[in-house]
Amino acid sequence: MKYHVAKAMIEDAEARGVLTKDKTIIKTTSCNTGIALAANAAAKGYKLRIHMQDSVTEERTKVVKLNRGCTIFRCSRNGNCL
Numbered sequence: 001m002k003y004h005v006a007k008a009m010i011e012d013a014e015a016r017g018v019l020t021k022d023k024t025i026i027k028t029t030s031c032n033t034g035i036a037l038a039a040n041a042a043a044k045g046y047k048l049r050i051h052m053q054d055s056v057t058e059e060r061t062k063v064v065k066l067n068r069g070c071t072i073f074r075c076s077r078n079g080n081c082l
Helices: 003-016 032-044 058-065
Strands: 024-028 047-053 070-075
Touching: 003 032, 024 032, 032 047, 032 058, 032 070, 047 058, 058 070
Parallel strands: 024 047, 047 070
Antiparallel strands: none
């Protein structure tokens, strides 16, 4: 997992003042970064919206869903998100 990368992304955005508690983090991911970002966002109390292709396994989707405040949009290859 990319836990430390996700943590650094959040901490950098906080330090620059572009991420505050009233904002939602949005990420398009195939899942490894998404899983790590979901864990970090939940630990810090941020809402997270993840867009992932519908080809991502259900197991990975379930791992992301374990984190509170996370919404997942499944997107087809043609760009339509559900």
